[in-house]
Amino acid sequence: MTEVLTLADIAFDDAAALLHRFGLSLQRVADGAPIPGSYWGEREAGIIGHTVYARGDTPVHSLLHEAGHLIVLPPDRRAAVHTDATDSIPEEDAVCVLQGLLGDALPGVGRDRVLADMDAWGYTFRLGSARAYVDGDAEDAWAWLQAHGLISESRELLLTRRE
Incomplete structure (x- = not known):
């Protein structure tokens, strides 16, 4: 594997549908354009409110990581997010695990690849x-993740909106 999997390598609609299950939207950014809300810049995904921003060259793991930041937040806290979702170590750790689970839920990706x-x-x-x-x-x-209702006791992702 020489290059990371990007949004252009998978079906945009599959990624958008997965995020929608958690009350999020995925906004495509034009190739070469700056990505709104990107903490790392370049081609990395960005977040503002309930929206994840990505270009075709955005790594899927980046898109899932940033989406994970919004997923772990209650909807009322999501609205205030712009670029940097949290300084909470427990939330960051949970997001690192969650992005692999999201990979399993995304056709053509999988946890191992993430x-x-x-x-x-x-x-x-x-x-x-x-x-x-x-x-x-x-x-x-x-x-x-389990205490916050995002995974089952058997560590399976619960594909529902967090209220």
């Missing part, structure tokens, strides 16, 4: 990889 692309992008974890983190060091994040 975790590999996280590593390729440069995420760092104590155990050396995103997979090692999710499988062996993320108990608090899994518990956080």
Whole structure:
């Protein structure tokens, strides 16, 4: 795998439908245009309110990570988000686990690809990889997601809006 999976590599409508299940919208940004609400700039996804912004060259893992930030927030807190969703370590940890689960729910993507692309992008974890983190060091994040009604006891993603 030499290049991370991008929005252009998957069906935009599938990604938009997945985000819609959580009360979010996905806004396509023209190729080469600045991405509104992008914390990292360049081709990375952006967030403003209930909307995730992405271009064709935006990595899918970035789109799912930023969507995850909005998903973990109650709808009333989402409205105030612009570019930077949180400074909460527990929320950030939960989002890192959640983006893999969202990958499983997105046709043509899958958790394994999301975790590999996280590593390729440069995420760092104590155990050396995103997979090692999710499988062996993320108990608090899994518990956080379950306590907030985003996953089942069996660690399956609950594909519903968070109210």
